[in-house]
Amino acid sequence: MNEGILGKPTISDLAKAAGVSVTTVSHAFSGRRHVDPETRKRIQTLADQIGYHPSSMARALRSGRTGTIALASSMPFAVAAGPSRLGFLMEIAASAAMSALTRDLALCLIPPHPSAQSYGSAGFDGVILVEPMRDDPLVAHFEQRKTPIVSIGTVPGRPDIPAVDIRSRETAQLLLTHLAEQGCRQIAALIGSTSRTSQIESEAAYDEFVASHQWLSPMIRLNEDEGEEIAYRETLRLLHANPAIDGIFAAIDAFASGAVRAARELGRTVPGQLRIVTRYDGLRAKLSQPPLTAVDLYLPTIAEEAVHLLLDRIDGNSRMVTAELPKLIVRQSSEATG
Amino acid sequence: MNEGILGKPTISDLAKAAGVSVTTVSHAFSGRRHVDPETRKRIQTLADQIGYHPSSMARALRSGRTGTIALASSMPFAVAAGPSRLGFLMEIAASAAMSALTRDLALCLIPPHPSAQSYGSAGFDGVILVEPMRDDPLVAHFEQRKTPIVSIGTVPGRPDIPAVDIRSRETAQLLLTHLAEQGCRQIAALIGSTSRTSQIESEAAYDEFVASHQWLSPMIRLNEDEGEEIAYRETLRLLHANPAIDGIFAAIDAFASGAVRAARELGRTVPGQLRIVTRYDGLRAKLSQPPLTAVDLYLPTIAEEAVHLLLDRIDGNSRMVTAELPKLIVRQSSEATG
């Protein structure tokens, strides 16, 4: 109709300009059928000239694919949006965005609360859930909408949902064994109270570990939302009640920060009198004083695998993936020589 | 056609079930025209029952709105994806996602390189650029596609593009003045070499400041991609060449980290012999030893304003916004008493 003056040019504008049918233009771009190379070139040139870009919405409607996947976490986005736990999620987000892009997908960040009955008006081809909890409302939400789901970290109680197993059990074992090797004989654990697989498995690994060593097991479950603060308070109490503790396994990096603060306040040297390790090797671990021993989970790889998994899922095949075994990164906080 | 068995129910399935026309169903939901309250209720109930959710793609096609906005930064996503500068961008992303959601929009993260000729196949109603550079390719990219743009931090050389002015000049003045008040007489500056407004204005403010004090002006422009590492090396060199330096203004937090490391290596006490301040109050500043004086830019507010601005822009009205004046956060790294 209106050529170019207003509005973006459509495929039929381009077809008209090139003197061919819209069908031919479509085929020229998609390559689903053969079109004369010369015609194709003419179309391409003309397309650039008039600034034609196919409408993603029309394409989406027709093909049933939006070309957009979502990344969601029920970790309290807002609460954690202070620069606390954000790191983990955002590092995944960044990597996932990259992976998605290379596959010509866009990555949408969606906050945890499915309160807004629809997430924007946007439709997603699929969604990646980060460390969902047992009975996570997000799972229900997307299942009801028949949106394909994959998860980073298995979904507790839902072995049917494809997931990248991030080896939380092995991660915990790695850290606990390391502490023992460094000479710790009385290791406490600070573990999140949510029912995420990482916390569940951390706890299981810890229980198993202390059982096999016939130790006491001062384990505390902490509300993740309260982060560093609660870990600080509880560590103070813990060390006070149980001065023999010489190692702390913090399942969340914010907890480790709190523990370090508490140790300092009580005049315990780290790692001299108290060794502290944590799972996620984020900024916190690296910048802490002393720097914290942690594990490299290979997050970019995990994110990449999740995207891959989701794509497969969208195409109808479900499968599970087990991530590479995490690698211990030993730093000052747990070194044997103080 | 196929009722319920496979595929998601469409509006016409619902209409059929309710014994009305699709028009009526549409109106019942949108409220664009009056429909009998009883009919509406019946439709609603039935909708829940058969699990009807309007197709976002169809809606998008018809209405021209995808309900999705994008957040893009030409800061090297991948390079910075190590947990370095990610903080700034991601803190904005998190806040923007929240703001977007409350307006029923989804927020897409898109990596910097417009190399993939299309960003996924996704269409955005608009895009928020974070601290774009002069002649940023992203600007060209979206302008060509007639996608509304707003920017966080003005776009150098493009006063016509709506932006949230993040007051980089005032931020720099605040920090420099503070250093002077703490007794510094020879302040060096570490500034990013990209042409982002924040760096440009930091430099201008610094030049002005040293000129008015008739001081020397050891300013170094550093490649932001090299982050902490290059700042470390250059600070070493700087302090060696110019031992009288007693203050460092780092325009990027990673630079500050590098400077701290360099100072420690040279045995300069911070803040005793050398005071260090930086702009962005992220994890780095907070967890650094000693903690760094920085400014609170009120990022969540800025993100919120950017989303608001973009919405206005999409509706056709352009305007500029000036963010609240940042607030100095004094920490140990610049205290007068070492």
Add this chain to the structure above:
DNA sequence: GCTTCTATGCAAATCGTTTTGCCTAATGGG
């Protein structure tokens, strides 16, 4: 009784692609 509203609802056009089925001309094998 006749016009004029108002309330309610429907049919059909539209958004911009992709995809299917069909058509024509040219090519090649026999």
Add this chain to the structure above:
DNA sequence: CCCATTAGGCAAAACGATTTGCATAGAAGC
């Protein structure tokens, strides 16, 4: 020389909503 095949292209039917222009019916005004 005829038939089968292929290359190149077109028209039209989806995709699933929104929106516009009628239609019908009862109510109200005169």
